[in-house]
Amino acid sequence: MRTWTAPALSKLPGKGDLPRLFNTATGRFEHTTLPNGRATLYVCGITPYDATHLGHAFTYLSYDLLQRAWLDAGYAVEYAQNITDVDDPLLERAAQTHKNWEGLAAEQIGLFRSDMYQLKMLPPQHYVAVTEVVQPIAYAVLKLLKHGFAYEVDTPEATANDIYFDYKAVTEQGVWQLGDITKLLPAEYLTLAAERGGDPDRAGKRDPLDPLLWRAAREGEPAWESPVGYGRPGWHVECAVIAAEALGTPFSVQGGGADLPFPHHEFSAATAAALYRNPLAHLYSHTALVSYQGHKMSKSRGNLVFVHKLLQAGYSGSEIRLALAAHHYRTEWEWQDGEIDRARARLARWAKGFATERADQTSAAAVLLQLRQALANDLDTPVMLAVLDAAAATGVDDPQTVVAAVQNLLGIEINLASGE
Structure with missing residues (x-):
């Protein structure tokens, strides 16, 4: 996928220090690890069904600053970001607006690129849409099935059965366990899974928390022929495969918003451990959520401040960056007009x-x-x-x-x- 033009960087005297970050997984401040002498970063990208709001921009700014710190310290940086360009929220928005889902995705990806360019964000070297790597993801799901880390669930409404990840089977192998990224109570896991794309009430699953790996085709939904049947990938396996193929495992830093540690980063890490027998990342970093009008900015609530609208109002990318940089990336805050x-x-x-x-x-x-x-x-x-x-x-x-x-x-x- 095409990215955007990189901003110019000047030559500064001397060098900076290797940055240290707070590691969500350990609860400690740690210096970033550089596999093979290069800094590697994966940041979860957008689901392109709406424009870039300031909550997005705050996250991408944080990891843009991390890259700038690495570069200033004299290290090469390799950065990967995905685009979840086929997913339920996108399909639902396309249906609501009577738009073709592919056209809606292309429109919003273009707007996102424009916003990132105007904000002087360093572009990823690997900018990968899920629709570009359906087959590699499907082969990863097949591998998980063959090794006993996945199973089918009866799906009468589809052309075949959905495939789920068996997280307890991975735990038994000793390569990963629930809580490696985020330590929560059992009830919290179930609540967050239900709120953040999981389906703990799905009948036929071995464990309520087991996440979807492959969704068998339903009538009217996009689907692809693959070695695991006609369908499309689940969320967590997408990022695990895209990140690992772009950067190898373990890479330096997995970044994203504070709503991603569970279930997304937890089960992306579990999937990668099952596939590659390596940790996915050395360090897990998460940015605080941004509120507006008393609530977290969210597409479902509609309390969003859009980057492109601030730009249209005559504010510069530098002014927007400066407004965001006034807040530490791990401290929750509320945008004021x-x-x-x-x-x-x-x-x-x-x-x-x-x-x-x-x-x-x-x-x-x-x-x-x-x-x-x-x-x-x-x-x-x-x-x-x-x-x-x-x-x-x-x-x-x-x-x-x-x-x-x-x-x-x-x-x-x-x-x-x-x-x-």
């Missing part, structure tokens, strides 16, 4: 402060060091912004170095000419 104007005013203060010569100016080298330290310390963007606020108040002895640092590390452009 005045945030974007505060970001615009802050960016203008920076431009004026760095363009103004003063007698007692701050060292640009010291500012760069502080920015690098904060970024490497669990992507601490609020500290980075505070450093820049202080530097703008005093001026700096080398404005161009600071401007380049802000562009490289935060992806934010400062126009010094506008501050003169």
